[in-house]
Amino acid sequence: MPTERTPVIIDIKGLQVLVDVLIEQGNEVFGPQVIDDVIAIRPLTSVDQLPAGWTDDQGAGRYRLHNDHSHGRFGYAVGPQAWKPLLHEPTLHTLSMTQSHAADPVEVHVTATRKGRRAFLGVRPCELEAIVRLDTVLLRGPNVDRAYRSARSDLMLIVVNCTVPASTCFCTAMNTGPRVSENVTIHDLEITELVNEHDGGPRYVVTPASRQGAEILDVLGSRTSTVAMTNQDALDIEAGFRRAESSIERHVDTKELHDVMIASSENALWAELADRCLACGNCTAVCPTCFCTSVNEITDLSGTTTERWRHWDSCFSLEFSRVGNAPVRSSVASRYRHWLTHKLGTWHDQFDESGCVGCGRCITWCPVGIDLTAEIPALRTAALSGGDSRPASGDQ
Amino acid sequence: MTVTMRPARAPDIPISYGVLERSDETHDVATLRTYPVAGRLPSFAPGQFSMIGIAGVGEVPISISSPADDDTAHSYTIRAIGAVTQRLVRAGVGDVVTVRGPFGRPWDMxxxxxxxxxxxxxxxxxxxxxxxxxxxxxxxxxxxxxxxxxxxxxxxxxxxxxxxxxxxxxxxxxxxxxxxxxxxxxxxxxxxxxxxxxxxxxxxxxxxxxxxxxxxxxxxxxxxxxxxxxxxxxxxxxxxxxxxxxxxxxxxxxxLERNMQCAIGTCGHCQLGGLLICRDGPVVTATQLGDALTTSEL
Missing domain, CATH: 3.40.50.80 (Nucleotide-binding domain of ferredoxin-NADP reductase (FNR) module)
Structure with missing residues (x-):
């Protein structure tokens, strides 16, 4: 940890110097950009690539970008994908096996995991919390996922706090934003964008969060003009967070939510949800904490060489729960129940935290607009009344 | 019930075991007695399982059925149900299979x-x-x-x-x-x-x-x-x-058996309510299980 956490303020040129310094130190820098009409995470060398003036209009089953020509570079909430694909790759070659004859030992060549330093610029607080969740699953269990361990090492995490939440966000309910929590310690720098439309370009309040972050900030100070934060800046920042918090429309009551989910296994709501749910798995693909994978083996025609691949999988697929020759969860109702109960309930049993960070992606990217925040109240009411089959009525 | 388990050194990398002996138990069940041909698995306790497979076909979770005091040769009793188990049941003496393990919590004797x-x-x-x-x-x-x-x-x-x-x-x-x-x-x-x-x-x-x-x-x-x-x-x-x-x-x-794939608690397939069967099981107590088996399609 740094000896002091004094923030400094830089302008957009200073932000470019920060990117330059990160690149000079051998990092591949990734950041948000407008690609195919969405905010996507891509390699970044210039602050000109950032989504200047772009903001996102999100709702249940709806996502649109529009440019309001503001000076901000981070005036959107979250894009469809968090940083998960860079850390827990959707498709990964894990090993090859060679065996010429059935009686030969199998030669195994383990695929080298990725190497090299990286810096992620623009990680949202909810996305940082999602990385904390993935760390727990893939690094802290009895066994470690070797590919994830490589992806997480030599990584600088630069958080940009959220000042313009989308209507699908509910981070305040999950305690994951819009400002990074003091309880999270895996990042290196915390940045807050200050935009004053009457007063030139955006300014960035940069606070070190690790020793590495402090060192970068020292280099930055020697390369660009930084100014100290004034009392007025501090007040502006606080006002910005209050505005962001009060603009968050969706809410989830997390009180005893684990118990509510466990008590809801026989609720008729699941069958009703299954009438709407397409079991497409979009929610699991965009969820920043969904970690499930499957392994496929592909052989050459002679059957001598086998390539073992690992892919993201979804608990909405019928194959997911197969035991012997039949799936355990054959109904869509049981698969939807499994997904939501895992996120909000059994994740606590397995990993001592919630599997949901309130980013709202599952709401936005659901093709039929299923909104978990609208469904949970019905589950809670039924669970508290001891009823086990209360039909859903959506918002209450 | 607290039983500590020892993780294998490289639990995601298969090693080669040869079929020393095979016995047909029923028309669709065979026991393969296997021995290490390149590398060997750590010691196991009764109730633990391995991921046993055929290169290019896949692997399946099977409990080790031989006594734990034989650390070298392990027996697996397998019923031909799917693609992998059908091939395993047909394996001949001398054939080489892949194994990873042992995994999971053993019987608390x-x-x-x-x-x-x-x-x-x-x-x-x-x-x-x-x-x-x-x-x-x-x-x-x-x-x-x-x-x-x-x-x-x-x-x-x-x-x-x-x-x-x-x-x-x-x-x-x-x-x-x-x-x-x-x-x-x-x-x-x-x-x-x-x-x-x-x-x-x-x-x-x-x-x-x-x-x-x-x-x-x-x-x-x-x-x-x-x-x-x-x-x-x-x-x-x-x-x-x-x-x-x-x-x-x-x-x-x-x-318990669920769809164990990674066997190290990271692939998510073997969940049964709050349990990850490869990590928290396969052996659990009725207290831990609660109503997980009486809830349909959990």
Whole structure:
């Protein structure tokens, strides 16, 4: 940890110097950009690539970008994908096996995991919390996922706090934003964008969060003009967070939510949800904490060489729960129940935290607009009344 | 129940074991006795499983059915159900299979010491119990009565029948039952019906005697430990039966199967409610299990 956490303020040129310094130190820098009409995470060398003036209009089953020509570079909430694909790759070659004859030992060549330093610029607080969740699953269990361990090492995490939440966000309910929590310690720098439309370009309040972050900030100070934060800046920042918090429309009551989910296994709501749910798995693909994978083996025609691949999988697929020759969860109702109960309930049993960070992606990217925040109240009411089959009525 | 498990050094990398011996147990069940040909697995405890496979076909979770005191050669009893198990069951002597493991929490044998022990199996469920039964029989001065109840669909589908007969010779209370005695009914001298129907007679008498000696004494209910393996429905019914007889759910252990793929708790496939079966199981107590098996499609 740094000896002091004094923030400094830089302008957009200073932000470019920060990117330059990160690149000079051998990092591949990734950041948000407008690609195919969405905010996507891509390699970044210039602050000109950032989504200047772009903001996102999100709702249940709806996502649109529009440019309001503001000076901000981070005036959107979250894009469809968090940083998960860079850390827990959707498709990964894990090993090859060679065996010429059935009686030969199998030669195994383990695929080298990725190497090299990286810096992620623009990680949202909810996305940082999602990385904390993935760390727990893939690094802290009895066994470690070797590919994830490589992806997480030599990584600088630069958080940009959220000042313009989308209507699908509910981070305040999950305690994951819009400002990074003091309880999270895996990042290196915390940045807050200050935009004053009457007063030139955006300014960035940069606070070190690790020793590495402090060192970068020292280099930055020697390369660009930084100014100290004034009392007025501090007040502006606080006002910005209050505005962001009060603009968050969706809410989830997390009180005893684990118990509510466990008590809801026989609720008729699941069958009703299954009438709407397409079991497409979009929610699991965009969820920043969904970690499930499957392994496929592909052989050459002679059957001598086998390539073992690992892919993201979804608990909405019928194959997911197969035991012997039949799936355990054959109904869509049981698969939807499994997904939501895992996120909000059994994740606590397995990993001592919630599997949901309130980013709202599952709401936005659901093709039929299923909104978990609208469904949970019905589950809670039924669970508290001891009823086990209360039909859903959506918002209450 | 706290049993520490030792993670394998490289649990995601398969190593080669050769088939030393194979025996056909029934028309679709075979036991492969395997030995290390390149690298070897760490020691295991009864109840743990390996991911055993054929390169290019895939791998499946199978409990090690041989006694744990043989650290070198491991036996796997496999029923041909899917693509991988069909190939494994056809493997010949000398063929090389891949293994990773051992994984999961083993049977907690220590908690059963000093009392009666019942092993209750359905079908091929006797295989994951075999190493535990061998251990109890070997250390039998540490236990009271040893009861083994096995249910199968037909007499031909009773796995390890000669071994079960030999257990009976050593004084173990072995009882078999089948759903259908089949055309050779005259040659079947065992029971007909569900394995749960054997429990009251075999197990209940033990609990009753102990409880009559010491009515109201909580400790006496701990005198029987049960170890279960079989289809979910069979285990569910067995737990209900045992609990009705006063057996402490902490002393009822079951081994579960879900879709284990990574076997190291990171792929998410083997969830059963709050349990990751490869990590928190495959052996769990009836207390840990709660109503997970009675909730449909969990």
């Amino acid at each position: 220590a908690s059963a010491e000093g009392g009666d022990v019942a092993f209750i199996a359905g079908g091929i469920g006797i295989a994951p119990l075999r190493a535990a039964i061998e251990e109890v029989v070997r250390d039998r001065q540490r236990y009271g009565r040893i009861i083994v109840l096995v249910g199968a669909t037909t007499p031909d589908n009773v796995v390890f029948r000669p071994w079960l007969e030999s257990l009976r010779q050593t004084g173990v209370d072995v009882r078999l039952t089948v759903d259908r005695p089949g055309p050779d009914a005259s040659s079947w001298f065992g029971n007909v019906g569900l394995v749960t129907e054997l429990i009251v007679d075999a197990v209940g008498s033990v609990s009753r005697v102990v409880q009559d000696d010491n009515p109201g004494d909580e400790a006496t209910r701990d005198r029987l430990s049960a170890f279960l393996c079989g289809p979910d429905a069979m285990m569910m019914a067995t737990v209900v039966e045992l609990e009705q007889l006063g057996v402490d759910p902490d002393h009822i252990q079951l081994t």
